[in-house]
Amino acid sequence: xxxxxESDLIVTTTNxxxxxxxxxxxxxxxxxxxxxxxxxxLIGGGMMGLSTSAWAAGSDKPEKTEVKIGFIPLTxxxxxxxxxxxxxxxxxxxxxxxxxxASWAGVRDKLNxxxxxxxxxxxxxxxxxxxxxGGPAKDMAVLMTLNQNGQAITLSNQLKEQGVTDGKSLKRxxxxxxxxxxxxxxxxxxxxxxxxYYWLAAYGIDPMNDVKTIxxxxxxxxxxxxxxxxxxxxVGEPWGARAISDGIGFTATTTQxxxxxxxxxxxxxxxxxxxxxxxxxxxxxxxxxxxxxxxDDVKNRSSVAKLISDKSYVNAPEQVIxxxxxxxxxxxxxxxxxxxxxxxxxxxxxxxxxYLSDGMWFLTQHKxxxxxxxxxxxxxxxxxxxxxxxxxEAATQLNVPIPSSPMRSSKLIDxxxxxGSNPKAYAASFAIKA
Numbered sequence: 001x002x003x004x005x006e007s008d009l010i011v012t013t014t015n016x017x018x019x020x021x022x023x024x025x026x027x028x029x030x031x032x033x034x035x036x037x038x039x040x041x042l043i044g045g046g047m048m049g050l051s052t053s054a055w056a057a058g059s060d061k062p063e064k065t066e067v068k069i070g071f072i073p074l075t076x077x078x079x080x081x082x083x084x085x086x087x088x089x090x091x092x093x094x095x096x097x098x099x100x101x102a103s104w105a106g107v108r109d110k111l112n113x114x115x116x117x118x119x120x121x122x123x124x125x126x127x128x129x130x131x132x133x134g135g136p137a138k139d140m141a142v143l144m145t146l147n148q149n150g151q152a153i154t155l156s157n158q159l160k161e162q163g164v165t166d167g168k169s170l171k172r173x174x175x176x177x178x179x180x181x182x183x184x185x186x187x188x189x190x191x192x193x194x195x196x197y198y199w200l201a202a203y204g205i206d207p208m209n210d211v212k213t214i215x216x217x218x219x220x221x222x223x224x225x226x227x228x229x230x231x232x233x234x235v236g237e238p239w240g241a242r243a244i245s246d247g248i249g250f251t252a253t254t255t256q257x258x259x260x261x262x263x264x265x266x267x268x269x270x271x272x273x274x275x276x277x278x279x280x281x282x283x284x285x286x287x288x289x290x291x292x293x294x295x296d297d298v299k300n301r302s303s304v305a306k307l308i309s310d311k312s313y314v315n316a317p318e319q320v321i322x323x324x325x326x327x328x329x330x331x332x333x334x335x336x337x338x339x340x341x342x343x344x345x346x347x348x349x350x351x352x353x354x355y356l357s358d359g360m361w362f363l364t365q366h367k368x369x370x371x372x373x374x375x376x377x378x379x380x381x382x383x384x385x386x387x388x389x390x391x392x393e394a395a396t397q398l399n400v401p402i403p404s405s406p407m408r409s410s411k412l413i414d415x416x417x418x419x420g421s422n423p424k425a426y427a428a429s430f431a432i433k434a
Contacts, residue, residue: 062093062280069284070101070110070119073219073314074236075321076147076265077120078304079345081313083291091290092283100312103217104187108135111270117277118269118284120146124362126268128189130385131363133371139271142359142386143285144352144394146265146292150324150343151192151255152240153199155232156225157248165333166252167203170232174210183207184216184224184233191264194365195255196234201432202258202414208369208434219315225249236264237343238314238321243332245320250332256341258413261351263358274387281387285394289352293400296346301326349401354386357407357420364418364427370434378423 069084071077077098083089084096099116101107104125110116112135126142128134155164162177164170174181183200185193197207207213211231216224221233226248234255243249255262267288274281295304305322308314314321323330327342344351359382366372388406395402409419418426 060279060282062283063277064117064280065093066095066097067117067280067284068097068099068115070099070107070116070121071313072101072104072107072120072217073316074265075238075308075314075325076150076236076343077313078295078308079146079288079291080120081308082295082304083287085307086291086294088290088294089287092286094280094283094287096284096287098313104190105135111268112136112138117273118143118267120265121268122187122190122192123263123266123358124189124191124194124366125187126266126385127359127362127381128366128371130381131366131372131376133366134187134189140385141269141271141274142354143267143269143274143281144288144354144391145263145358146267146288147343147345148261148264148347148351149254149256149341151195151234151236151264153196153232153234153252153255154221154225154240154243154249155252156230157250158228159231160250160333165250167199167205170252171203171205174205181211182214182230183211184214184221184230184235186218186235187215189362189366189371191362192234192236194362195258195262197369198365199234199253199258199413201430204432206432222246222248237324238316241320241324242316244330245317251329254329254339256339259410260341261344261410263355263361266354274390278390282390282394285391286398289346289394289398289400292345292352296344296351298326349395350403352391352395352400353403354388354391355403355406355408356382356386356388357418359386360420360423361418364423367427368430368433375424379420
């Protein structure tokens with residue numbers, strides 16, 4: 001098994017997002033289309049009468065009014081884009097400037113050196129940096145969860161032609177046809193690496209020994225599979241759907257089939273940022289929470305898909321983004337369904353809350369796969385990173401429901417239940433581990 005840093009990956013082509021901006025579409029058009037809804041009070045959903053001038057004049061005035069938020073071209077960057085384009089940020093005295101980044105390693109570095117104030121970022125990246133296993137150690141913070149679900153594991157059409165359609169048939173192929181199998185994820189401690197490893201191991205495939213894994217930035221996945229650099233990959237949408245659209249791969253599983261309503265991206269920053277700018281951080285949570293609530297209304301999904309398809313953001317055909325954004329799935333090999341657990345951004349506050357158990361789960365997997373060499377105090381690390389008190393302050397202002405517990409329970413694809421109660425035993429309980 002080989003984990004290559006993104007800077008070491010040889011990419012044969014970068015022309016992976018060749019879609020031009022939609023004809024007649026612009027940020028101005030989107031603002032005009034949404035102005036009527038905003039004027040009618042449909043966007044805010046009960047904002048307690050807060051106005052920009054009143055907020056900015058109060059004791060909670062943001063210390064920093066312009067915030068640069070990094071994002072990777074993925075469907076789940078939508079809350080950052082919508083908060084900026086629809087003006088949710090201005091309600092709370094800040095201006096969000098979305099900054100399109102090339103890789104998760106780049107996001108990490110720019111957060112650490114202050115080029116970015118915050119970012120749409122992998123949950124496991126934040127935890128990895130905190131403990132110095134995903135780059136230089138730095139105290140980090142999770143302000144809120146941006147989304148659940150909506151990632152996928154894609155396998156190549158070459159595997160399909162040899163009879164591979166799922167995890168079981170992939171296991172048979174690897175056992176019977178001995179060669180080097182290569183799978184890509186997006187960052188060593190990130191969510192996609194953990195979903196890929198968990199899925200492979202659930203079918204008896206050791207991701208550390210039976211296959212090779214490499215790191216590829218999300219928008220470059222399709223191009224690398226097209227030229228034969230990998231047998232499969234795990235990434236966020238729309239790059240799973242794009243492989244099907246381009247005729248080079250199929251969806252073997254969605255990540256929500258691995259863990260229904262799993263945590264995915266977060267709004268992350270350094271601890272230093274919230275220490276220096278606590279009011280700005282709270283205002284940022286509020287703006288993005290409003291955007292998340294807006295996106296989760298199914299009536300708004302199509303217009304948001306059109307917005308983020310623009311070259312400035314995801315730079316992919318609107319139709320490739322829209323269907324899975326709406327929960328309409330086609331795996332590319334004959335199965336179509338309405339997903340019970342599509343990508344979600346709010347769900348009455350349940351998605352947005354930064355559960356301690358969610359962060360702890362990533363630590364258990366880092367320990368499982370040998371990324372984390374020593375045992376840590378799982379709960380203490382999660383309490384340090386996940387800014388629950390700050391989130392509660394923001395959510396209370398917006399009348400967003402707050403879960404009764406910072407822990408939640410889930411059953412994953414292999415039947416194991418995760419509830420955060422005994423993380424050390426959970427991490428050690430897997431038959432396949434480093």
